[in-house]
Amino acid sequence: MKVPVVPPLTVACCILPDSGKEGNMPTILVVDDDPSHLKLYCWVIERGGFRPLGALVRGDVIELPQAERIDAAVLDYRLGDKISAVDVASRLRNLYPSIPILVLSDLHFMPEDIAPFASGFIRKGEPERLLQMISSATASSNEMP
Numbered sequence: 001m002k003v004p005v006v007p008p009l010t011v012a013c014c015i016l017p018d019s020g021k022e023g024n025m026p027t028i029l030v031v032d033d034d035p036s037h038l039k040l041y042c043w044v045i046e047r048g049g050f051r052p053l054g055a056l057v058r059g060d061v062i063e064l065p066q067a068e069r070i071d072a073a074v075l076d077y078r079l080g081d082k083i084s085a086v087d088v089a090s091r092l093r094n095l096y097p098s099i100p101i102l103v104l105s106d107l108h109f110m111p112e113d114i115a116p117f118a119s120g121f122i123r124k125g126e127p128e129r130l131l132q133m134i135s136s137a138t139a140s141s142n143e144m145p
Contacts, residue, residue, distance in 0.1 A: 025051040026071035026138040029064070029099075031088055033057040033079045041074060041104070041130075048131035050138070057083055062091075070096050072137045074122075074130070077105035077114060089117035100137035104130070 028050045032038040035056060042052035055064055060082035073092055077085045089101055100119035103110065110121040120133045 025049065026134075027051045027053055027069055028134055028138075029068075029070045029073040029092075030054045031057060031062065031064075031073065031079075031092075032076040032104075034076075037076065044127045044130065045074070045134065048127075048134065050134060057088070059083070062088060064091065064095055066095060070099055072100045072102065072119075072134055074102045074104055074134070077103050077107065077111060084113075086113050086117070089114060093117060100140065102130075102133050102137060 028045050030038060030041050030045065030052055032041065032054070033056070038054045038056055042054050045052040053065060053068060053070070055062055057079045059080070062083065073096070075085055075088060075092070079085055079088065085103065089103075092099070092101055101117050102120045102122055103114050103118045104122050104124060105111070106124045108123070110118060119137055122130045122133055
């Protein structure tokens with residue numbers, strides 16, 4: 001089976017078809033540099049009852065949605081050689097100052113450089129924990145005025 005080549009555009013969205021429930025579903029921005037990981041995490045998040053919105057990092061560029069209400073972000077820590085998770089987290093903070101940023105990594109610990117931006121840390125391969133952290137983060141952010 002031939003896999004289509006993704007153009008060097010920086011955004012890949014996993015927005016679900018309108019089910020009529022999306023207005024009540026928190027929107028979770030998922031940032032990753034691997035299209036298959038992005039698709040997998042969007043799928044997990046959707047199955048968990050959230051509305052995923054994916055942003056694919058390509059090279060040193062990422063376009064983040066500015067017209068969308070974002071309730072939380074899930075950010076892969078290792079994004080490649082040209083842009084770091086810290087760069088993306090800083091940009092997320094500028095665009096969405098109050099959203100929780102959950103860092104996703106295969107590391108066993110939260111890296112020090114991303115800690116000032118992070119509301120939580122999840123190891124890859126723990127989808128139940130990811131959904132628990134998203135639930136907690138969105139519940140906390142929705143309580144804020």
